Amino acid sequence: MRQPEKGLVTATLASAAERSGDLMSAQKFYGQLIADGLGSAQIYERRGEILLTMGLPKEASTVFAAALEAGFDTVTIRRGYGRALAWLSEPETALVQYEAVLARNPADVKAMNGRGVALDMLGRQDAAQAQYRLALAQAPGDLAVQNNLAMSYALSGKAVEAVAILERINASGASTVQHRQNLALLYGLLGHTEKAQALASRDLPPEVVARNMATYATMQVLYDEQPSAAVPASIPATAPPPPPEPRQAASSVPPPVPAVAATAVPAPAPEPQQTAAVTEPSTASAAAPAPAVSAPPPTQVRQPWVVDLGVFDTDTAARDAWQKLKLQQPAFGQVVHYLEPEGTGRRLLAGPFWSDESARGACATVRSQGLKCEPRHASAVRTGATAGQIPASAGESQQQ
Numbered sequence: 001m002r003q004p005e006k007g008l009v010t011a012t013l014a015s016a017a018e019r020s021g022d023l024m025s026a027q028k029f030y031g032q033l034i035a036d037g038l039g040s041a042q043i044y045e046r047r048g049e050i051l052l053t054m055g056l057p058k059e060a061s062t063v064f065a066a067a068l069e070a071g072f073d074t075v076t077i078r079r080g081y082g083r084a085l086a087w088l089s090e091p092e093t094a095l096v097q098y099e100a101v102l103a104r105n106p107a108d109v110k111a112m113n114g115r116g117v118a119l120d121m122l123g124r125q126d127a128a129q130a131q132y133r134l135a136l137a138q139a140p141g142d143l144a145v146q147n148n149l150a151m152s153y154a155l156s157g158k159a160v161e162a163v164a165i166l167e168r169i170n171a172s173g174a175s176t177v178q179h180r181q182n183l184a185l186l187y188g189l190l191g192h193t194e195k196a197q198a199l200a201s202r203d204l205p206p207e208v209v210a211r212n213m214a215t216y217a218t219m220q221v222l223y224d225e226q227p228s229a230a231v232p233a234s235i236p237a238t239a240p241p242p243p244p245e246p247r248q249a250a251s252s253v254p255p256p257v258p259a260v261a262a263t264a265v266p267a268p269a270p271e272p273q274q275t276a277a278v279t280e281p282s283t284a285s286a287a288a289p290a291p292a293v294s295a296p297p298p299t300q301v302r303q304p305w306v307v308d309l310g311v312f313d314t315d316t317a318a319r320d321a322w323q324k325l326k327l328q329q330p331a332f333g334q335v336v337h338y339l340e341p342e343g344t345g346r347r348l349l350a351g352p353f354w355s356d357e358s359a360r361g362a363c364a365t366v367r368s369q370g371l372k373c374e375p376r377h378a379s380a381v382r383t384g385a386t387a388g389q390i391p392a393s394a395g396e397s398q399q400q
Helices: 008-020 023-035 041-053 057-069 075-087 091-104 109-121 125-138 143-155 159-172 177-189 193-200 206-225 227-233 315-328 330-334 356-367
Strands: 305-312 336-342 345-353 374-377
Touching: 008 023, 008 041, 023 041, 041 057, 041 075, 057 075, 075 091, 075 109, 091 109, 109 125, 109 143, 125 143, 143 159, 143 177, 159 177, 177 193, 177 206, 193 206, 305 315, 305 356, 315 336, 315 345, 356 374
Parallel strands: none
Antiparallel strands: 305 345, 305 374, 336 345
16 A cells, blocks of 8 residues: 655645644644655745734744745745734834845735834834835725825824825725724824714724723823824734734635645855835935834733634624523623624624633633634734723734
8 A cells, every 4th residue: 555645644634724723733733744854835834824823923933934044935934924023023123024025026015015014113104104105006905005004194193194094995895893993093083082982883892982982082182292102002003913814714715735845945045135126215224213102001002812713604693603602601791702704704703811821711611612713812903992902803904
């Protein structure tokens, strides 16, 4: 009987685990292939992206760095490395990764968007806004870039311009919870209390809306004096990006089994650092970039976790599943749930949980009831929520 090719079984198991939503097992299988010297560029890519989706940027950055050392220098690996580094609050090194991509392809919109986020994190709003505008010249309809440009405007005190962008997104019918709550925040900063409350109420429960409105009133005064200090207190537009995209529903097209490399590829000789083919304001390189202004300690944004309970066909089905879970597990009675559009269905999220242990513990409880559950790291930036009040919605923000 012919034995299967070395690594093929492990690669098949990795793909199957990823397809079923068992991301922890999937990344372990991909890690085993790498440890066995059978890693390919695609295997490194998948493991790194899964770790980002799981909210593990430190582990993801290690995988992407190892891929580059092994000679797998792909655009996906560079961009993923940039996302991980930004999430780890290392915008300068993230910038290097995005610029390496742009040196090869100056029209790469994702890299341009990521580069803008890194520049925003460094407090270089003028340069970030120039980068977003270049990205929009390539992809005028890209909502992630539009969102980031709006929040960059807000950081630099241009709240009226930021509102105009987010209002267009909202009017288009394509807005997400994140877009709407970003807009609600900006309405609050400008003193448009009724508009802020009406928009916030579309997605959030009354008690959260009330807390947000009280916070907006406080932030309005701070924003008038120092925009970059006020905005991060609720929606840090320069905050590290969230994981790329939520995992696909089981009914979607499964990922292919990655190719398994026959042998590990030796690391190439170091090359001179290339710069991106992007024109920035002349002042951007005149001196070392100033660090972004941090929020005052009392309002510093925490990084919560949410639990992903999967995609349901309708709002009613998702809410029924949530009510059933609360009846079976009274501990979830005080946990807030959120519905996020995904395709023709609704993704059910719940939280916040303020550590990975508590999120994983919650998922263990959910799984004991026969339901799917995946802990996901989040940030208040992703829904535009006030820090410490609500978790992020599914999607991308100061989006990459």
